Amino acid sequence: GxxxxxxxxxxxxxxxxxxxxxxxxxxxxxxxxxxxxxxxTPTGGTVTSREQKLISGFVNFLCGSAGQEYTPALNEAAEQYLHNVATLRTGDVALLxxxxxxxxxxxxxxxxxxxxxxxxxxxxxxxxxxxxxxxxxxxxxxxxxxxxxxxxxxxxxxxxxxxxxxxxxxxxxxxxx
Known part of the structure; x- marks a missing residue:
């Protein structure tokens, strides 16, 4: 006012x-x-970059063997597998x-x-x-x-x-x- x-x-x-x-x-x-x-659940660092590259290379190998450049379902399965591995590895670690x-x-x-x-x-x-x-x-x-x-x-x-x-x-x- x-x-x-x-x-x-x-x-x-x-x-x-x-x-x-x-x-x-x-x-x-x-x-x-x-x-x-x-x-x-923090899982950073529990899967090494070498392990990630190995899995990624295997996915590429499978796709190439099937005659495809990229398969979303296979890539998602690989990501889920790496997540599961990381989660298992953090089971005995105190996480903050x-x-x-x-x-x-x-x-x-x-x-x-x-x-x-x-x-x-x-x-x-x-x-x-x-x-x-x-x-x-x-x-x-x-x-x-x-x-x-x-x-x-x-x-x-x-x-x-x-x-x-x-x-x-x-x-x-x-x-x-």
Whole structure:
């Protein structure tokens, strides 16, 4: 009220309009992340690059023997096999998981990051902030969809039948929170 009274008739003013963020949707986003985090078992480094190359070479050999350049089903079977091997190898290892590091990784993989250059010439990526003041509702919806895709493609496809089922489970978990 006071601001509008202080503006003179005919005076130009500027305003920045944004859609108000939906707090319930924000909470659902974090439930989705938590679901992915809960189903994720770190397996990094348990399958060596030599083992990966060996399996990849074997898949190429099989495809060549069958007269095909690439077979998605065979490639997916090889990836699943390597995942199973990695999971078995981590069975006796104490694993430490960090939700903040996981959230950072997922957000970067979803394409929402800033790139930084360091004095040694290397580059690093940092996840963009999803704080209410940093991102409007439209951009947040894009982040949500991209994060769901990352979680589905990397982790949740092994446990659920579809991304829609994942969203439903996250929504149900939110009801119990």
């Amino acid at each position: 006071d601001f509008l009274r202080s503006v003179k008739i005919g005076e130009w003013i500027h305003a920045d309009f944004k859609r108000v963020r939906n707090y319930a949707f924000h909470k659902r986003f974090f439930k989705l992340l938590q679901l992915g985090f809960d189903y994720w 998981k960090s939700f903040d590091a996981f959230r950072e990784w997922v957000t970067v993989q979803a394409g929402f990051y800033t790139e930084h250059f360091y004095p040694d010439g290397s580059r690093g990526r940092r996840a963009k902030s999803i704080a209410f003041a940093s991102m409007d509702e439209t951009e947040f919806q894009q982040v949500y969809k991209a994060v769901l895709n990352v979680l589905w493609n990397w982790i949740l496809f092994r446990k659920f039948s579809s991304p829609e089922e994942v969203e439903n489970v996250a929504a149900h978990l939110l009801e119990f929170a």
